[in-house]
Amino acid sequence: MNGFAGAHESHDANADQHSQYDDHYSSTSDDDNDAVEVTFDPASPYRRKSSLIYSEANAPKIAGYKSKAAASQCLVHQFLEGYRNEKRKSTDLEHVGQMHEDVADEVGLDHFVEPKGTAASPQLNGTSRDLDSDASTETGQPDQESWRKSRLNLDHNEGLNSRLLTKKQLTDMAWGVRELSRRLGSIRLKFKVRSVFLLTKAYDRELIPKTRLVAKWLLSKARDVRYIVYVEESLKSNDEFDAPGLLQELGQEYCDSDVHAAKKSLENRLRFWNEKMCRKRPHTFDFVITLGGDGTVLYASWLFQRIVPPVLSFSLGSLGFLTKFEFSEYEEILSTAFREGVTVSLRLRFEGTVMRSQKKTNQLTQNEYVDEQGTHRKRDLIEELIGEEQDDERTHKPDGTYEILNEIVVDRGPNPTMSSTEIFGDDEHFTSVLADGVCVSTPTGSTAYNLAAGGSLCHPDNPVMLVTSICAHTLSFRPIILPDTIVLRIGVPYDARTGSWASFDGRERVELGPGDYVTVSASRFPFASVQPQGRRGEDWVKSISAKLGWNTRQRQKNDGYNQWNK
Structure with missing residues (x-):
């Protein structure tokens, strides 16, 4: 991402003639192209099953390897890295000559573990030499050695899926994001904004003219910065938006200069985005502006599955829990944001991964197989996820990972009967539903x-997960609130009468067959939402009162206080 905390950049009137349109793909991508299956540490008390295997290739962190923040690095992780460096320096000074005991080491919480086998990645204090030592592979699987060596050649800025982190790592990651969010709530961040991403409902005739107004304002000659504005690709041929007419109107502002050069510059500065571009090159955009309701903000979260530029949302919908700014004041709001900076709130997102059950050797039916002794056995999801496992067993494999801002729902879908699901938390079976x-x-x-x-x-x-049943066939299932350091797994048992369906923020909908499940964990990529200055604490309470009528009733009549007469 190109946005960073710093001085506001200004350009002269001729800067638009030097706009360059770099349309090459970046080496950093949100696509998971290189799937890897690795081994898992059976000694880990929290991440121990073969079902938790990799769906993407990510590099280990090696001590002594230092690199500058990549242009494609998430805003949050740029700040987190700086915060960690400062904290590490202060911690080193405080603990010189002091001895302390780390209980996490005793219970195995500080080990980097993978599905089955010894930890494939090194500790943060390890070295590249440790990776090739014999001690690191004594209890590993045959494929672990090649996996480790292949990962040494990968980009060191890549990270892990949060579902694969140890308990301590997941806790540290969640705490770091929370601490950063708390600090960001009291300061203003001044971004060097050049590329602005406009998001609206392309089919809404009321919003398209408003999007055109904002685009025209950003592209106007009156702006100190020659912004590059991206609008949805479908608006390129939209009559309401009228892209050619917009460029012609803007070109009239340059009548006192080289008209041909100005026209060419404007054509280069008005660009069009598509979903592939958001997924492949999210760092292209410095700032996101949404025009719509909460659904439009959710769509922004869906488009930017990993790196999320700061999102400023204008309220043009029905509810508006996520849209905090009035469109009637858009010129003043945007001018202030670009000139003086913004206050950013980091909203927790979840990482959901669909895990598919793999057919066993000598499997006879959907849930029955013959073991090595020739005994007929039935497959049990609970046993496969938290029971004792075989070294060569691969029960599940990943089939898609999604970052969500609202919720993950596992329901009965079009089936006329209830769904049967099992809920797991870390290495514990919570309940059957x-x-x-x-x-x-x-x-x-x-x-x-x-x-x-x-x-x-x-x-x-x-920092929590809220688990709620939908029309549970029991009187005792009450909603529960869990910490965001838990990895939840919601699966369909092998003996279920019907399958289930998983939906992610109401967009992607995936069918789950018997034995399939979904992992839910706190995402390493929170949603950076721009907040009005000084209203963060009270804004949410006012929203639920105004939008939902929370605790609204007519006040009692008061005829004056009368002391009770005994």
Whole structure:
């Protein structure tokens, strides 16, 4: 990402003649192209099953390797890295000559572990030599050695799926994001904004003219910076947006200069985005502006599955829990944001991964197989996920990972009967559920499907997971709130009567067959939402009161205080 904390950049009137349109793909991508299967450490008390295997190739962190922040690095991780460096320096000074005991080492929480076998990646204090030592592979699988060596050649800025982190790593990651969010809430960040991403409902005739107004304002000669504006590709031929007419109107502002050069520059500065571009080159955009409602903000989160530029949302929808700015003041709001900086809130997102059950050797039916002794056995999801496993067993493999801002729902789909699901937390089986479905919500999504299903309202700053059943066939299943350091797994048992369906923020919908499950964990890529200055604490309470009528009733009549006469 090109945005960073620093001085505001200004350009002269001729700067538009030097705009360069770099349309090459970056080496950094959000696509998971290189799938790797690795081994898992059986000694880990929290991440120990073969079902937790890699769906993407990510590099280990090697001590002594230092690199500058990549242009494609997420805003959050740029700040986190700087915060860690400062904390590491202060910690080193405080602990010189002091001895301390780390309980995490005793229970194996500080080990980097993979599905089955010894930890494939080194500790943070390890060296490249440790990776090739014999001691690191004594209990590993045959494919572990080649996996480790191949990962040494990968980009060191790549990270892991949060579902594969150890308990301590997941806790440290979540705490770091929370601490950073708390600090960002009291300061302004001044970004060097050049490329602006406009997002709206391309089919809404009321919003398209407003999008055109914002694009024209950004591209105007009156701006100190020659912004590059990206609008949705479908607007290129939209009559309401009228891209050729917009360029012609803007060209009239350059009548006192080289008209031909000005026209060419304007054509280069008005560009069009598509979903592939957001997925492949998210760092291209410095700032995101949404025009719509909460659904438009959710779409922005869906487009930017990893790197999320700061998102400023204008309220042009029905509810507006995520849209904090009035469109009527867009010129003043944007001018202030670009000139004086913005306050950013980091909203927790979840990482959801679909895990597919793999057919066993000598499997006879959907849930029955013959073992090595010739005994007929039935497959058991609980046994496969938390029971004792075989060294050569590969029970599941990943089939798609999604970053979500609202909720992950596992429900019965079009099936006329209830769904049967099993819920796991870390290495523990929580419960079996007979219901229409289960909703796992972020604090941001607590006012959405979670609320409709009877779940709790939750302030978006809370680091929690909200688990709510949907029409459970029991009187005792109450909504529960779990910490964001847990890795949840929601699966369909092998003996279920029907399959289930998983949906991610109401967009992607995937069928789950018997034995399939979904992992849910806190994402390493929170959603950077721009907030109005000085209103962060009270804004959410006012929203639920105004939008949902929370605790609204007519006041009692008061005829004056009368002391009770005994």
